[in-house]
């Protein structure tokens with residue numbers, strides 16, 4: 001992708017026969033259709049994000065107890081784990097919202113552990129936070145403009161908004177509506193679109209499917225697959241392990257602040273991944 005080309009996501013749904021011709025698993029229905037679809041970007045070559053021995057604490061409580069993992073350039077890497085495992089803490093630490101007590105976080109070859117959030121956005125990592133967190137009393141348009149706060153290329157910003165509106169017609173229809181009046185799925189789209197306004201190399205997505213209806217979840221995963229196809233590296237936190245495994249190239253399991261397993265889909269039986277993602281390995 002050229003350095004300042006906004007990714008294009010969402011494309012017309014293809015016929016199942018076309019999908020089969022391309023070797024995509026599954027038919028029109030079911031999550032299988034997201035499964036690492038299409039030619040996508042070139043094979044992963046190097047780590048875009050390297051987290052090493054990161055400890056993050058809330059007061060005396062260590063939520064991350066020495067987490068190490070890598071997100072390869074061009075991959076969709078998923079972080080799975082039960083409630084309270086430390087997934088959101090890792091996303092917030094990577095995005096600079098929480099400062100780690102120790103450890104290293106390298107993004108695109110630069111140390112970012114403890115850097116300010118705006119600096120991390122400038123370097124090319126954008127957070128799509130848990131629960132969307134759109135600005136409820138700002139319009140859709142203003143939310144998008146806010147996503148470009150670190151840019152000063154007025155013309156480019158306007159062009160990107162136009163392209164986003166083409167890709168998300170529902171956001172265009174609601175451009176003048178306050179963010180807080182949108183449905184959950186629309187807010188999630190807005191949250192993704194707002195993050196894209198910074199033209200990120202890496203999207204940190206924290207539970208984008210949380211609280212959404214199954215059809216909307218499918219739409220969100222279609223958007224994730226398309227974002228990846230257009231060249232964005234994705235680090236995805238999900239509780240919905242089944243859906244996550246339909247798009248992931250690589251996944252990590254985190255339990256009680258520690259990475260307990262890392263593998264490619266298929267390296268651990270899906271049932272086992274899902275069980276551990278929801279319950280942790282200690283609770284059979």
Ligand code: ATP
Pocket residue numbers: 058061062063081082083084085086087088089090239
């Ligand atoms: P969930 O899936 O429920 O969002 P998670 O894997 O994202 O869980 P975190 O939210 O990162 O987990 O929480 C990790 C640990 O840190 C938990 O024990 C949680 O109770 C604790 N924790 C999270 N936020 C705070 C906070 N603001 N103050 C104190 N402890 C916190």
